[in-house]
Amino acid sequence: KNQVEQSPQSLIILEGKNCTLQCNYTVSPFSNLRWYKQDTGRGPVSLTIMTFSENTKSNGRYTATLDADTKQSSLHITASQLSDSASYICVVSPARFNTDKLIFGTGTRLQVFP
Amino acid sequence: ETGVTQSPTHLIKTRGQQVTLRCSSQSGHNTVSWYQQALGQGPQFIFQYYREEENGRGNFPPRFSGLQFPNYSSELNVNALELDDSALYLCASSLKSGTSQNIQYFGAGTRLSVL
Secondary structure, three states, X not given: OXXXXXXXXXXXXXOOOOEEEXXXXXXXXEEEEEEEEEOOOOOOEEEEEEEOOOOEEEEOOEEEEEEOOOOEEEXXXXXXXXXXXXXXXXXXXXXXXXXXXXXXXXXXXXXXXX | OOOOEEEOOEEEEOOOOOEEEEEEOOOOOOEEEEEEEOOOOOOEEEEEEEOOEEEEEOOOOOOEEEEEOOOOOEEXXXXXXXXXXXXXXXXXXXXXXXXXXXXXXXXXXXXXXXX
């Protein structure tokens, strides 16, 4: 069973609209939770990183939230643009000494249409 | 651009062959991690190298091996290729510090096809 589950699997929205992507994880204990954006054929690019004690983190039009009690995170995208079309991957880093092993979700494929 | 470069970009091999993939890390970084990403899936951690030594390994068989060189560049070697090895192989570099919030910067990946 994947330790990081994301929903929805895919999403289509119109340019200018907002959307929220969900992430549920079972990794415990964990050190931090990250959201990455991956364009087709490219490597993932970091959007936000939050420790277990943080509730929210923003990066421009991207806002991530974290509820460590329910083991849920969300990524909210405001005023979407065509360039937001990509896969968004939730990533959890287990709390293991000296290892940066990252556990990736399968991602949400977002398509923004004009 | 992340400053992490991988080569080659695409590669076609046949079952049973061996392959070597290369990664140049971002300047100043001392840690390289390798991931396998099958189509439609999230990346899976293969292993990590820190200061030329393996520093953590995922659930991959011994035919997946790696090296890190004194300049912190890295190689991923896969022996006895199988059809299921077809995937995008991603390399990520980072600077290991006292905290665990080391941002990993990914290369564009090598697309390996095994026929």
